[in-house]
Amino acid sequence: MGNWFGCCGNAQDDDYWNVTHRKIGSDNPDWMSKLQNPDRLSLAGISIxxxxxxxxxxxxxxxxxxxxxxxxxxxxxxxxxxxxxxxxxxxxxxxxxxxxxxxxxxxxxxxxxxxxxxxxxxxxxxxxxxxxxxxxxxxxxxxxxxxxxxxxxxxxxxxxxxxxxxxxxxxxxxxxxxxxxxxxxxxxxxxxxxxxxxxxxxxxxTLRIEDNYAQNSYSQRFEYTRNHLLLAQEENNLPDLFLTHSSAVICKMCPPRESARRLNPMLYNFINEQGGRLGIIAMDYPGPGLIKRIIQNNLFS
Missing domain, CATH: 3.20.20.190 (Phosphatidylinositol (PI) phosphodiesterase)
Structure with missing residues (x-):
């Protein structure tokens, strides 16, 4: 992408967000094959x-x-x-x-x-x-x-x-x-x-979906994401498939990359303190550390 996004500064932490390449050593090609009890595990019960x-x-x-x-x-x-x-x-x-x-x-x-x-x-x-x-x-x-x-x-x-x-x-x-x-x-x-x-x-x-992307601030946007993820954990025994978005449109001058730079660290820190089913999390520019942390929220054999 070069330096096209001048507004994004230098906070290029590839644990949180990806810029131009796949980080060496960050692959997870077979993580689903290692989950516990696949014969009883609904896709709705996985953090994806x-x-x-x-x-x-x-x-x-x-x-x-x-x-x-x-x-x-x-x-x-x-x-x-x-x-x-x-x-x-x-x-x-x-x-x-x-x-x-x-x-x-x-x-x-x-x-x-x-x-x-x-x-x-x-x-x-x-x-x-x-x-x-x-x-x-x-x-x-x-x-x-x-x-x-x-x-x-x-x-x-x-x-x-x-x-x-x-x-x-x-x-x-x-x-x-x-x-x-x-x-x-x-x-x-x-x-x-x-x-x-x-x-x-x-x-x-039929999915339980959160996608309130248009907000006035990043903190306000993340509150919707956070609350929906908490709901997915609270209703862990229900068969519903949860889908939570972390993307945002805060202003027309802020591209998705800038929103990801702000929101992905918030998401990483929140998930790092949680345990249990999160459902699907749909992200912009997710970095390898963030992807790995979501995967680790599952139970492995």
Missing amino acids: PGTHDTMARTTFFQCAWCQSLSLPDQLLTGIRYLDLRCRYYRNDLLIYHGCCYQDSSLRGCLLEMKTFLRTENSRNECLLVRVKRDDDVHDGNPRLENREFCELFRLILGQVNDEENNLFWLEENIPTLDVARGKIVILRNFDRQPEDEVPLGIPYG
């Missing part, structure tokens, strides 16, 4: 590091970047929740952040995830992937009907799936870890036809 706007890192407008690491590098560092925003274009679903095309497609992202899950070290991992339909902004492309969008989505999954047809979890219930191993668990953030009886993933709206 994730990225918000996973692919927002390639547009010319760097103020719209939310990550610095490539998708394969994110997976190697231990990220297991991915956030993909799709828009229809010429019989394909491309990845966007707002109006900015991210030089990637849903098919391409899923293929990279498949490669990760089929490697020896990572075959017992699973990935939770939010697929959001994000084509409400008028850009001259025709907007597909729900039925057409679902058909295209199924077509892309079929093109990516393996010969055993075993890569995707498309049921609407939350599986246990042993059932989800080696799979991409789809969190469906788009509508499907009411009469369509074939599931297309866990409905995103």
Whole structure:
């Protein structure tokens, strides 16, 4: 990224946030394979590091970047929740952040995830992937009907799936870890036809979600994050899948990198004092220390 973000100062602590590269020795390619009681452990009971706007890192407008690491590098560092925003274009679903095309497609992202899950070290991992339909902004492309969008989505999954047809979890219930191993668990953030009886993933709206990103101060923003994480711990016996965002928009002049520089240390320090289920935490520019600390909030065999 160079020195484009002059407002970010010199506080480049890569324990908290990532700038341009994956830190040597920080990989966690197989951490899920070591969790206790996978046959009884619901995915809702795991503390899972994730990225918000996973692919927002390639547009010319760097103020719209939310990550610095490539998708394969994110997976190697231990990220297991991915956030993909799709828009229809010429019989394909491309990845966007707002109006900015991210030089990637849903098919391409899923293929990279498949490669990760089929490697020896990572075959017992699973990935939770939010697929959001994000084509409400008028850009001259025709907007597909729900039925057409679902058909295209199924077509892309079929093109990516393996010969055993075993890569995707498309049921609407939350599986246990042993059932989800080696799979991409789809969190469906788009509508499907009411009469369509074939599931297309866990409905995103059934998650317990915190995403109050627009606040007046970083401390105010973090209070929402903190309270939701505490709720996830207090309601540890419930089957709900919690998703907490740590991203923020404090002012139009502060890019996501600046918000991550401020908020990620707060998040790290808070998690360092906690124990128990946190659910999914979706972050901008998460550093290896922060990712590791979330992973360590689980019980290992």
